[in-house]
Amino acid sequence: MSRIRPKVGVLVFPGSNDDRDAAWALTALGAEPAVVWHADEELPALDAVVLPGGFSYGDYLRAGAIARFAPAMRAVARFAADGGLVLGICNGFQILCEAGLLPGVLRPNASLSFVCRDVRLRVEQADTPFTHRCELGQSLGIPVKHGDGCWFAPPELLAELEDAGQIVLRYAAGENPNGSVSDVAAVVNEERNVLGLMPHPEHAVDPLLGSGDGALLLASLVDSARERTLAAA
Amino acid sequence: MKATVLVRPKTGILDPQGQAVGSSLRQLGFAVEEARVGRVIDLELAAGTPDEARAEVEQMCERLLANPLIESFEIDLEGRA
Numbered sequence: 195m196s197r198i199r200p201k202v203g204v205l206v207f208p209g210s211n212d213d214r215d216a217a218w219a220l221t222a223l224g225a226e227p228a229v230v231w232h233a234d235e236e237l238p239a240l241d242a243v244v245l246p247g248g249f250s251y252g253d254y255l256r257a258g259a260i261a262r263f264a265p266a267m268r269a270v271a272r273f274a275a276d277g278g279l280v281l282g283i284c285n286g287f288q289i290l291c292e293a294g295l296l297p298g299v300l301r302p303n304a305s306l307s308f309v310c311r312d313v314r315l316r317v318e319q320a321d322t323p324f325t326h327r328c329e330l331g332q333s334l335g336i337p338v339k340h341g342d343g344c345w346f347a348p349p350e351l352l353a354e355l356e357d358a359g360q361i362v363l364r365y366a367a368g369e370n371p372n373g374s375v376s377d378v379a380a381v382v383n384e385e386r387n388v389l390g391l392m393p394h395p396e397h398a399v400d401p402l403l404g405s406g407d408g409a410l411l412l413a414s415l416v417d418s419a420r421e422r423t424l425a426a427a
Numbered sequence: 428m429k430a431t432v433l434v435r436p437k438t439g440i441l442d443p444q445g446q447a448v449g450s451s452l453r454q455l456g457f458a459v460e461e462a463r464v465g466r467v468i469d470l471e472l473a474a475g476t477p478d479e480a481r482a483e484v485e486q487m488c489e490r491l492l493a494n495p496l497i498e499s500f501e502i503d504l505e506g507r508a
Contacts, residue, residue: 255491255492256494259491259494260491263491292494298496299494299496299497301497302443302444303443304441304443305443306443306444306447346440346496346497347496348496373441373443
């Protein structure tokens with residue numbers, strides 16, 4: 195049964211630049227990627243959706259603020275509301291926050307500098323569709339590359355998210371590359387079917403390229419998408 | 428009708444850009460205690476009453492121009508504050 199290749203949509207906006215890496219990684223991990231153009235009003239039949247990294251619409255106004263109004267994002271919002279799995283990586287995370295599908299907002303890095311380096315992450319929640327292949331507390335090495343990765347939520351919202359177990363990944367102590375509150379690197383929604391993260395798992399799926407830890411996250415998504423396909427069949 | 432929207436980082440929100448500007452001004456010898464950096468958006472609107480225009484620009488701010496979690500906005504309608 196594990197040979198079923200779940201179909202995972204990869205959205206492409208003007209300015210996306212990690213769409214092909216995401217599609218390559220998903221293929222390597224057993225999924226069948228399907229490119230979805232930002233102007234498409236409807237999604238094809240999909241088991242999951244990935245919003246890839248990049249600089250949609252040049253990050254004008256605020257990162258993700260314009261992409262959230264793309265026709266395909268309305269379709270993604272409906273997909274998510276029906277329980278569909280949605281993963282936002284970097285710019286995808288920014289878009290999901292601006293669209294209100296995830297809590298908080300991504301602001302310019304506290305250093306005001308673009309950061310591009312490997313960081314250590316700690317798995318804070320291993321019972322999500324995006325992290326079930328990880329151990330709670332596991333340390334992952336995955337690269338970041340962003341100028342607007344400083345996730346922010348007001349204290350009362352942050353406390354709610356902590357209590358509800360919605361903070362899924364944190365930067366390891368002393369490794370926060372952007373000044374995000376409480377070292378947050380990944381957040382999941384209340385229903386646990388939409389997750390956003392700043393690090394790039396699609397750039398860490400082969401030890402030859404420095405780390406295979408990103409494969410744990412993406413393979414978790416592929417497993418979850420496959421389970422949903424089988425459950426629906 | 429012309430409208431100007433001022434978008435500012437909310438009070439209490441860390442503003443690294445403002446901090447960098449403030450510290451540069453102090454290095455130049457200016458007595459600056461704090462600087463905050465926001466954004467100005469000038470709009471040319473299809474004609475309507477000032478009330479209609481203001482209501483419309485408020486919608487623009489809420490939906491796109493400002494993110495209420497971190498930013499506040501102020502609308503100036505052809506000089507009417």
